[in-house]
Amino acid sequence: MACFADTPPCDSALFCSGPLLHAFQLSGLFNDSKTFVDAPLLPGVTPADVLGVFDALSPSQKANASVLHAIYLAHYDEPGSDLEAWLPPDWQPHPPLVAAVAARSPSYGAWAADLNALWHTLGRKVVADVEDRPDAHSLLYVPNGFVVPGGRFREWYNWDTFWILRGLLECGLTKTVAGMLENFGTMVETFGFVPNGGRRYYIDRSQPPLFALMVAEYYDATHDLGLVSTLFPLIAKEYGWWMTERVVTTSSGEMLNIYRPKVGMPRPEGYVEDLQHAQGMGPVDAACLYAQIAAGAETGWDFSTRWFATGSDISSICVSSLAPVDLNAFLFQTETTLARLATVLGRSSDAAKYAAAANRRAQAFDAFFWNEAAGQYVDYNVSAASQVQPPHSDFYVASMIPIWAGLASGNASRSAQIRDALQGLGVLDFAAGIPTSLATSGQQWDMPNAWAPMQFFSIYALEALGEASLATQLAKTWLASNYAAYNSTGLMWEKYNVLKFGKPGGGGEYTVATGFGWTNGVPPHSDFYVASMIPIWAGLASGNASRSAQIRDALQGLGVLDFAAGIPTSLATSGQQWDMPNAWAPMQFFSIYALEALGEASLATQLAKTWLASNYAAYNSTGLMWEKYNVLKFGKPGGGGEYTVATGFGWTNGVALALLRDYFT
Numbered sequence: 001m002a003c004f005a006d007t008p009p010c011d012s013a014l015f016c017s018g019p020l021l022h023a024f025q026l027s028g029l030f031n032d033s034k035t036f037v038d039a040p041l042l043p044g045v046t047p048a049d050v051l052g053v054f055d056a057l058s059p060s061q062k063a064n065a066s067v068l069h070a071i072y073l074a075h076y077d078e079p080g081s082d083l084e085a086w087l088p089p090d091w092q093p094h095p096p097l098v099a100a101v102a103a104r105s106p107s108y109g110a111w112a113a114d115l116n117a118l119w120h121t122l123g124r125k126v127v128a129d130v131e132d133r134p135d136a137h138s139l140l141y142v143p144n145g146f147v148v149p150g151g152r153f154r155e156w157y158n159w160d161t162f163w164i165l166r167g168l169l170e171c172g173l174t175k176t177v178a179g180m181l182e183n184f185g186t187m188v189e190t191f192g193f194v195p196n197g198g199r200r201y202y203i204d205r206s207q208p209p210l211f212a213l214m215v216a217e218y219y220d221a222t223h224d225l226g227l228v229s230t231l232f233p234l235i236a237k238e239y240g241w242w243m244t245e246r247v248v249t250t251s252s253g254e255m256l257n258i259y260r261p262k263v264g265m266p267r268p269e270g271y272v273e274d275l276q277h278a279q280g281m282g283p284v285d286a287a288c289l290y291a292q293i294a295a296g297a298e299t300g301w302d303f304s305t306r307w308f309a310t311g312s313d314i315s316s317i318c319v320s321s322l323a324p325v326d327l328n329a330f331l332f333q334t335e336t337t338l339a340r341l342a343t344v345l346g347r348s349s350d351a352a353k354y355a356a357a358a359n360r361r362a363q364a365f366d367a368f369f370w371n372e373a374a375g376q377y378v379d380y381n382v383s384a385a386s387q388v389q390p391p392h393s394d395f396y397v398a399s400m401i402p403i404w405a406g407l408a409s410g411n412a413s414r415s416a417q418i419r420d421a422l423q424g425l426g427v428l429d430f431a432a433g434i435p436t437s438l439a440t441s442g443q444q445w446d447m448p449n450a451w452a453p454m455q456f457f458s459i460y461a462l463e464a465l466g467e468a469s470l471a472t473q474l475a476k477t478w479l480a481s482n483y484a485a486y487n488s489t490g491l492m493w494e495k496y497n498v499l500k501f502g503k504p505g506g507g508g509e510y511t512v513a514t515g516f517g518w519t520n521g522v523p524p525h526s527d528f529y530v531a532s533m534i535p536i537w538a539g540l541a542s543g544n545a546s547r548s549a550q551i552r553d554a555l556q557g558l559g560v561l562d563f564a565a566g567i568p569t570s571l572a573t574s575g576q577q578w579d580m581p582n583a584w585a586p587m588q589f590f591s592i593y594a595l596e597a598l599g600e601a602s603l604a605t606q607l608a609k610t611w612l613a614s615n616y617a618a619y620n621s622t623g624l625m626w627e628k629y630n631v632l633k634f635g636k637p638g639g640g641g642e643y644t645v646a647t648g649f650g651w652t653n654g655v656a657l658a659l660l661r662d663y664f665t
């Protein structure tokens with residue numbers, strides 16, 4: 001197994017490795033390891049400034065959370081403040097798809113209209129400061145606006161973008177798609193590949209390669225040969241990267257692809273978790289483990305028993321010795337697509353070269369990945385020179401991906417065998433979609449989670465098998481479950497529970513996110529309006545423990561309790577005063593006592609203290625109490641709307657006095 005001791009994910013002493021990162025991540029100041037590494041430096045602050053202040057601390061100060069918190073407040077801006085809300089310029093309120101769906105089902109038509117409004121909520125652009133001061137940000141600069149997944153995933157993601165682009169194209173946003181493809185082109189120019197996501201802490205690894213397929217989707221929707229001919233050398237370059245940096249040669253001489261980032265340190269965005277996984281290990285074993293954890297993230301399946309040698313023990317993760325069935329199917333599709341685009345562009349020798357590569361890979365699929373006894377395509381263990389005997393689950397949904405890629409097409413007996421195997425395993429019989437695996441491990445890429453991209457592959461795989469009615473049934477079940485969850489929560493979710501119709505999934509390192517790019521939908525403008533706290537303050541959820549926990553999880557998933565200066569009015573940046581980034585005193589009041597009513601006293605205390613501290617900082621620097629405050633900028637007044645922000649200020653003072661009584665006496 002490859003190990004790369006002392007190799008950091010990137011060369012930043014703020015965002016990727018080093019004593020400062022270590023101290024802050026272990027300080028307990030952040031609920032999620034990703035928060036700290038998403039915070040840029042304030043304007044005027046340089047990496048040398050903050051590193052200098054940190055280096056001058058004594059060892060005990062470096063371990064003191066209050067000291068670190070003060071340094072954080074003085075030097076760092078809000079996580080995500082270097083991304084601005086961006087409305088795609090080609091967005092249209094009534095795309096033809098919505099009318100077509102509405103004609104068959106008015107309720108799904110209304111839902112599709114809401115999904116089209118996704119692009120309002122999830123559109124982002126990188127602010128100019130990221131280009132001007134790249135070392136002050138973990139965000140990577142890209143020139144064009146893009147669409148993010150949502151929740152804690154504030155930046156673009158590599159393979160998520162394939163489904164986001166599909167949705168954008170369905171809604172007619174071809175210019176936006178062109179811009180996002182150009183962004184990826186700049187990534188390949190810089191790094192040789194598209195990284196995992198738009199942060200420098202992701203540049204040590206990629207994700208399942210779908211860039212060529214994204215370009216093909218765009219070409220099929222627009223026939224814009226100009227952009228395709230610009231991007232062709234870049235998708236070819238990225239394919240070359242996979243064929244040199246992520247390849248092994250088997251003892252019989254075939255080249256198979258693997259996931260293998262060259263890193264030997266914890267993931268900055270999963271720092272605390274990775275240190276915990278390596279607890280008790282010596283430095284060499286720990287470095288090997290970090291490489292395998294990063295490889296797990298590169299698979300997009302982070303994490304799953306699919307990669308574990310023992311049970312559900314993540315410390316036994318061993319990814320790089322496997323040639324994953326889905327990665328090799330994606331590269332088969334990449335080769336096929338490169339051949340097709342080369343033909344369209346009149347590059348006949350390239351077309352022949354990539355068609356030959358696809359042909360070789362199709363043969364390798366039969367030799368290495370097809371398991372006759374199981375009636376499935378399975379991962380191949382290159383180190384052991386044998387197919388993986390599923391240690392934990394008789395089924396991983398990755399086995400559907402070669403079928404989607406067309407590798408079983410035209411083979412009637414194999415198609416029937418696969419269908420029988422799927423029916424025998426019962427994986428098409430679940431209440432809410434096809435499961436990720438049959439192993440219940442607590443990891444997010446296992447039972448009971450069902451992910452949108454895996455439904456997509458499975459539905460089109462069933463079509464490719466000639467099983468149209470099974471495909472339709474799975475599509476309908478999935479949509480019905482998404483719709484039920486949307487109706488009851490007003491949200492689209494990152495993943496769903498395959499056992500519980502209409503319920504979100506869970507497990508893994510972070511609270512299930514909402515948004516959500518690849519699931520394709522959100523409510524019209526904002527995932528959250530603070531008015532939703534008022535029924536809770538009024539006691540309408542009191543005494544209902546499961547609903548209270550669900551509300552808390554939703555608030556945490558949305559990240560609305562993580563802002564620098566209180567709870568925001570909404571997540572929509574509209575320029576109106578009752579929207580982001582404004583925080584109003586009465587809404588803090590309702591929210592704080594709503595959290596108490598949920599039984600979340602420590603969250604309530606934290607919000608009360610944050611709000612009072614921000615009021616107090618503003619008072620200290622301006623001598624004034626303000627009508628509203630900026631939730632992104634600690635100690636600063638708010639703005640927007642029809643008039644200049646007022647001072648005085650009646651209800652701000654009343655709320656402050658009430659909170660001082662309840663939380664400071």
Ligand SMILES: OC[C@H]1O[C@H](O[C@H]2O[C@H](CO)[C@@H](O)[C@H](O)[C@H]2O)[C@H](O)[C@@H](O)[C@@H]1O
Binds near residue numbers: 159303
């Ligand atoms: O912070 C933990 C991990 O989060 C990401 O992985 C998950 O979300 C991605 C965005 O939707 C998705 O592409 C991936 O398949 C999910 O497992 C991130 O990509 C990981 O690198 C990161 O360690």
